[in-house]
Amino acid sequence: MSTTLSPDGQAILLLTAPLMAGRMELSADLLTLGEYGCLAVFLHEVQRGPGDLLTVDADSLIRQCQEIVDGDRLRQLLGRGFLLSQAVDRWQARAIWVVTSADTSYPQRLKERLKDNAPAVLYGCGDATILETGGLAVVGSRNATPALQTYTEHIGQLAAHAQQTVVSGGARGIDQASMRGALEAGGTAVGMFADSLEQAALYREYRSPLMEGRLVLVSPYDPMAGFNVGNAMQRNKLIYALADAALVISSDYQKGGTWAGAVEQLTKLRLVPVFVRSCGDIGKGIQELQNMGALPWPNPSNPAELVRTLRLEQDPTTTTHNEEVVPTHAHQSMAEPPIAMQTKPAPTKRRARPAKPAGIIAEPTLFDSTPEAITPKKRAATAHKKTEGKTDGEEGEADHADD
Incomplete structure (x- = not known):
């Protein structure tokens, strides 16, 4: 740039x-x-x-x-x-x-x-060119449970193996979990910040992916601007606009940035298909979004399936979010989120980057089942230390909106 x-x-x-x-x-x-x-x-x-x-x-x-x-x-x-x-x-x-x-x-x-x-x-x-690559927008609450964050990391890992960019808001909780999963698996990510871009650019966990050209942090607000509720709400549409499809992991009912952004997409903007988590206890917020027309996440189990999911609106035989959808309680029968990604990444027009191993996952999933191990791949230039968004000389992280 x-x-x-x-x-x-x-x-x-x-x-x-x-x-x-x-x-x-x-x-x-x-x-x-x-x-x-x-x-x-x-x-x-x-x-x-x-x-x-x-x-x-x-x-x-x-x-x-x-x-x-x-x-x-x-x-x-x-x-x-x-x-x-x-x-x-x-x-x-x-x-x-x-x-x-x-x-x-x-x-x-x-x-x-x-x-x-x-x-x-x-x-x-x-790398600003990442902003044109599309991919999967992942949104949800910053007050997410550890199980939901682990689930979200798996989604980010699958996107990385499918060579699809993860787009999120950069706030702690679901946003950072999706970006962390993608980056640690060697993928690309976009963080659309509502505040404190200058501070976020100094986070240690972002340093290597920024230098390697796998991450871009962006904001429509001054890099020194602090948190503002209005700004946090307004930037939601930018997250959706940069993606090919969106997945809402968790949402309160009729309150919070995640709810407002998803409702705006479903009822007004309709920029991309909006999916909602279909596994585990989805809660009233997710159920009501599905009643408005959001689609149950099909839980793709490999990179090729994820790519097909993101291209949903291009398939004339598939019902999109703009058409009337009969709500279903899909969480009662949907499979677990993918955690074993041994398939080679699907072909992509973007420049190829070596995938980093996501490591051997020993943590329980959202459903307390034992996940399979991810096949190790050749490691890229630098390993990423897992942090909570700390800068040099800081012990805390910026507090973002409840997205």
């Missing part, structure tokens, strides 16, 4: 980004996503771009924009050039890149699926 900002990129950051370099409070009266969208449409209609607001003759253009955004407000925001340079220096020192909707490197999946709701700015650390 290039660290050079185009004039359009600079203008978008000045108009919409808080630029928190060395400070935690928000600065100036930033344009909302809707306000910037209206401004961008107007600029396009007059055959101009955001970068034209930074030229020497920008005053006349700003006057033309007066009916869209107050001219004095635009001038105040565009006058934050020194603050922008400080922020860019800070991001570059921490290997954080920034891309705006005006850049060709902006993820096409977000533009095509979210259109006007795509964030104007994305911050990230790691």
